Amino acid sequence: MSTTTEHTKTALVTGANKGIGHAVAEGLAARGMTVLIGSRDPDPGEKAAASLREAGHDARAVALDVTDPAAVEAAARAIAASPGRLDVLVNNAGISGGALHLPDEADMDVVRRVFDTNLFGVIRVTNAMLPLLRRAPAARIVNVSSGTASMAAMTDPGHYFWEVPSSAAYPASKAALNMLTIQYAKRLRDTGILVNAAAPGACATDFTAEFTRATGRTTTRTAAQGAAIAIRLATLEGDGPTGGFFDDDGPVPW
Numbered sequence: 001m002s003t004t005t006e007h008t009k010t011a012l013v014t015g016a017n018k019g020i021g022h023a024v025a026e027g028l029a030a031r032g033m034t035v036l037i038g039s040r041d042p043d044p045g046e047k048a049a050a051s052l053r054e055a056g057h058d059a060r061a062v063a064l065d066v067t068d069p070a071a072v073e074a075a076a077r078a079i080a081a082s083p084g085r086l087d088v089l090v091n092n093a094g095i096s097g098g099a100l101h102l103p104d105e106a107d108m109d110v111v112r113r114v115f116d117t118n119l120f121g122v123i124r125v126t127n128a129m130l131p132l133l134r135r136a137p138a139a140r141i142v143n144v145s146s147g148t149a150s151m152a153a154m155t156d157p158g159h160y161f162w163e164v165p166s167s168a169a170y171p172a173s174k175a176a177l178n179m180l181t182i183q184y185a186k187r188l189r190d191t192g193i194l195v196n197a198a199a200p201g202a203c204a205t206d207f208t209a210e211f212t213r214a215t216g217r218t219t220t221r222t223a224a225q226g227a228a229i230a231i232r233l234a235t236l237e238g239d240g241p242t243g244g245f246f247d248d249d250g251p252v253p254w
Contacts, residue, residue, distance in 0.1 A: 009136075010083045011234065014038035014066055014125060015093030017048040020144065020200050023227035024090050028234060029057035034083060038064035038075070038093065066093045066121030067113075076128040085135035088234045091122045092144040097169040106168040118173035122180060138192050142233045143181045145197040145245065149174035152253035178245055178254065185243030194240055196233045199247040200226030 011028045015021040017039040029035040029052050037052070037059055039045025045061035052059035062078060065071040079086060097114040101107065122143055133139035148171040153159045178197050185195040201221055229247055233240075245252045 008032075009087035010034045010036065010079075010085065011088035011090065012036040012038055012062065012079065012086055012129065013090040013092055014064055014121075015040075016090075017041070017044035020223045020226045020230070021090070021092035022048055023223040024092060024144075024230045024234075025059065026052060026055075026057070027224070027227050027231040028088065028090075029055075029059055031231075031235065033088065034058040034060075036079065037061045038066075040065040040093070064093075064125070066091075066125050067116050069124060072124045072128045076132065079129070079132055084132075086129055086132040086139065087136040088140050088142070089126065089129050089133060090142045090144065090230055090234060091125060092230070093121060094118045094144065094174075095170075100165045100167045101169040103166055103168040111169045114169040115173050115176070118170070119176050119180065122177060126184065133193055134191065138238055139194075140234050140236060141184065141188075141193060141195040142230050143177055143195070143197045144230055145177050145181070145199055146171065146174040147199045147201060147247065147252065149178050149197075149199070150245075150252055150254065151175065181245070182243045189242060192238065194233075194236055194242040196236075196242060197245045198230040198233055199245065199252050200229060201247060 011033045013021050013025045013035065016025040016037040025035045025037055035052065035057065037045050037049045039048065039061060042061065042063050045063065049059040049061040062075050063071065064075045095114055095117045097110045101111060126141060133141070147153060148161060153161045154171070156162060181195055181197040188195060233246060245254060
């Protein structure tokens with residue numbers, strides 16, 4: 001996958017106040033982009049943006065709860081006012097829902113919350129930002145998915161996911177997100193907007209603590225390492241792929 005470096009682009013990263021989202025924002029800012037730090041809670045977002053500005057980057061916080069339609073629309077209006085367009089949208093905001101949710105024991109309220117953030121939130125944000133993305137000459141949309149969304153890996157006795165307890169929440173929401181990525185790619189394939197899903201891998205962040213407890217697997221992979229594939233997809237050249245699912249090593253089996 002070939003990439004390009006621009007110094008006038010604007011990127012919005014949801015859930016960017018910490019973890020992989022912050023690492024994605026930092027990586028895009030380091031490539032000269034103006035970065036909008038989407039954060040459900042204003043204070044952490046402001047602190048994250050300030051840390052990037054202190055490092056010499058162009059960053060600002062945007063209050064953005066992806067589960068709140070009014071907040072999403074307000075964010076879109078604010079971005080339309082300044083800077084006026086988007087070149088990159090990284091749909092990173094996501095929740096695990098806490099403990100693994102065995103399908104036959106699942107708390108439906110929790111499952112709904114997970115899907116509301118991980119799937120429906122992506123639809124809300126993407127649709128609100130599409131008019132701004134269409135103003136850019138070569139916009140990119142990256143949906144941060146998960147290796148746990150791979151049905152091939154989950155059904156492979158030789159893959160460690162085979163032993164991971166089943167869950168009706170997080171992996172199911174991310175598998176649905178992969179299909180949504182394909183549908184947006186199909187819808188936008190004549191516009192020059194490339195849409196792809198990224199599998200960052202399990203990183204040593206707060207987010208993976210529950211997964212670590214459930215599986216007994218630990219990781220030394222950093223948030224910056226996990227962010228690399230999203231950054232690569234956000235900076236694809238015009239001949240890059242669309243409608244794909246990628247990790248560091250290339251395409252991930254669906």
